[in-house]
Amino acid sequence: MITLSQRHKLRRRLDTRRAGLTLVEMIVVLAIIAVVAVLIVPNVIGRPDEARVTVAKTDLKTIATALRMYRLDNGDYPTTQQGLAALAGRPTSPPEPRAYPAEPYLTEVPTDPWGKAYIYRSPGLNGPYDLLSYGKDGEEGGEALDADLNERTR
Structure with a gap:
C-alpha cells in the first residue's frame, strides 16, 4: 500500500520530468520562428x-495640430522668425503670445x-502658413522619395 506522502513524492517526480521542453519541441518552436522571420523580415527591411x-507625414500632422492649438490660445500662428521653436518654448521675440501654456505644445x-x-x-x-519637408534629397521639388511633403492648412 502506498502512503499519501509517497504518492505526493511520486507525483512530484513525474511533474519535474514533464516541466522541461524536449529537443523535438524546441526544434518545432525554432522552425516556426524561422518560417515567420522568412515571411516578415523581407517586407520590413526592404x-x-x-x-x-x-x-x-505623421510629424507634419503633429506639428500642424500644435500650430492650430497655438493659434487657438494666442489668436495667430507663430511668425516665420519665431518658427517652430515657438511650439517647444515660449517665444521672446514679438509678437509675444498672450496665453502660452505651462507645458509647451511640443516637447522639442x-x-x-x-x-x-x-x-x-x-x-x-x-x-x-507653409509647413513642409523637402524629402530625401533635401531640395525643393523632386519625385518619388525626393518629392516635397507638406501639410495643407485649412
Missing part, C-alpha cells in the same frame, strides 16, 4: 525609405527623418 516618408522641435529641419513660413504662399 522599405526603410517608405517608412521615413510615413514618419515625415522635430527634424525630418533625413535629419533636416522642417520648413515653416508664416504667412504662407497658399494659406496662413
